Amino acid sequence: MGLFDTEIREMSDGRSFLLADRMRPRTIDEIIGQDHLLGKNKPLRTMIESDEIPSMVLWGPPGSGKTTLAKVIANKTGMDFLSYSAVLSGIKQIKKVIAQAERNLYLYGKRSILFIDEIHRFNKAQQDAFLPFVEKGTIILIGATTENPSFELISPLLSRVQVFVLNPLEPQHIENIIFNAITDEERGLGRKKDSITEESVKLISNICSGDARFALNLIEFADKLTGGNNITVEVIQDILQRERILYDKSGEEHYNIISALHKSVRDSDPDAALYWLARMLEGGEDRRYIARRLIRMAVEDIGLADPNALLIANAAREAFDFIGIPEGDLALAEAVVYLAYAPKSNSIYTALAKAVQDVKKHGSLPVPLHIRNAPTTLMKKLGYGKGYKYSHQFDEHIVEQEHLPEKIRDSKYYEPTEMGFEAKVRKRFEEIRQQLAKRKKDEKSRN
Numbered sequence: 001m002g003l004f005d006t007e008i009r010e011m012s013d014g015r016s017f018l019l020a021d022r023m024r025p026r027t028i029d030e031i032i033g034q035d036h037l038l039g040k041n042k043p044l045r046t047m048i049e050s051d052e053i054p055s056m057v058l059w060g061p062p063g064s065g066k067t068t069l070a071k072v073i074a075n076k077t078g079m080d081f082l083s084y085s086a087v088l089s090g091i092k093q094i095k096k097v098i099a100q101a102e103r104n105l106y107l108y109g110k111r112s113i114l115f116i117d118e119i120h121r122f123n124k125a126q127q128d129a130f131l132p133f134v135e136k137g138t139i140i141l142i143g144a145t146t147e148n149p150s151f152e153l154i155s156p157l158l159s160r161v162q163v164f165v166l167n168p169l170e171p172q173h174i175e176n177i178i179f180n181a182i183t184d185e186e187r188g189l190g191r192k193k194d195s196i197t198e199e200s201v202k203l204i205s206n207i208c209s210g211d212a213r214f215a216l217n218l219i220e221f222a223d224k225l226t227g228g229n230n231i232t233v234e235v236i237q238d239i240l241q242r243e244r245i246l247y248d249k250s251g252e253e254h255y256n257i258i259s260a261l262h263k264s265v266r267d268s269d270p271d272a273a274l275y276w277l278a279r280m281l282e283g284g285e286d287r288r289y290i291a292r293r294l295i296r297m298a299v300e301d302i303g304l305a306d307p308n309a310l311l312i313a314n315a316a317r318e319a320f321d322f323i324g325i326p327e328g329d330l331a332l333a334e335a336v337v338y339l340a341y342a343p344k345s346n347s348i349y350t351a352l353a354k355a356v357q358d359v360k361k362h363g364s365l366p367v368p369l370h371i372r373n374a375p376t377t378l379m380k381k382l383g384y385g386k387g388y389k390y391s392h393q394f395d396e397h398i399v400e401q402e403h404l405p406e407k408i409r410d411s412k413y414y415e416p417t418e419m420g421f422e423a424k425v426r427k428r429f430e431e432i433r434q435q436l437a438k439r440k441k442d443e444k445s446r447n
Helices: 042-050 066-077 091-108 124-128 131-136 172-185 198-207 212-226 233-245 255-266 271-280 285-303 308-323 327-341 345-363 376-379 420-445
Strands: 056-059 079-087 112-117 139-146 160-167
Touching: 042 066, 056 066, 066 079, 066 139, 066 172, 091 112, 091 271, 131 376, 172 198, 172 212, 198 308, 212 233, 233 285, 255 271, 255 285, 255 327, 271 285, 271 327, 285 308, 285 327, 285 420, 308 327
Parallel strands: 056 139, 056 160, 079 112, 112 139
Antiparallel strands: none
């Protein structure tokens, strides 16, 4: 078992052997670094103290305190705390527990918190299974995720929970946590404060990327290695070198780093983009996840300004699937640099958003009769396809006829920019408009 594995081990009295578990905050005031949620008069603190707990999703990076916060809520409100991992538990197992929670609620008035770690791992059908129980209030669902809930949770579930965003812990927060763990005689290591050098504390606080669990696991290992004496920078560096990877999050999303990568590509900064890519690769990020995000960048921020961007991003995904690590990483790097240098346009992104807005605003508007298919005699009698103009029978294969529903016939969604290939698209659009205008003029003069 490696240094940063987190298998739960317990002492004979039931306490955990793991320092990170023993030092877990027990009250709201012991939680460090989430004052925007738990400070005086802040929304979540007010809910907890008034015992009005909604179902919720806690979104934040590893080690920011999602599980801790869920346990503190249970302790403060006196609810049963039922904890499951979406990786290790199935819906059938969880449904049995929900049934028990339902009995406890109706027979004894005892409420239960169902805590699901990595809730984003459940697929859409599995997430659907929670809906009736959340809707009825049978259980208070608290999900924890490192992934953006907007993309990973189904809309019906998302609409029934409140999302609270936990911030990554700052270095000064980690420093306080380390010193508490070193000196605490009841739950911590019970060492003197000077048993670890200030430089070591700063090193750990800076390299752990806001993950308190990582920092405490590292301190615990260093304490065992030195016997609790003089934990120096050299000791910490030696441990990290043995582990080879400074910070492996086991494929969970580094949501702040992928955001940095995306924005660096969007802003045409290949050096920054390569740096953030390297951070993800060295952190053990799932390469296929990176490839999917690169494809998203190609369609969202580049689009028709350079249609090759999508081909390059998809080719990088296929190349990685074919040759794997480490050579496949070069394909991802090549795609990152190409995307960063490519001309940018979000016109497709905004065009689709406008069209979706009209769909939501106007509902299911009827398809104009003349562009409906008419495979049956009845449909033809009803006017399906009547008056349709087949474009290939007209000059330059261009024809003017209405394709949008009458209510939104004048809507315009796509406006090509002057960037890259899209400038040619814009020119082509103008040529089509001019051709149709000329045809109208000619028809008018003939009449």
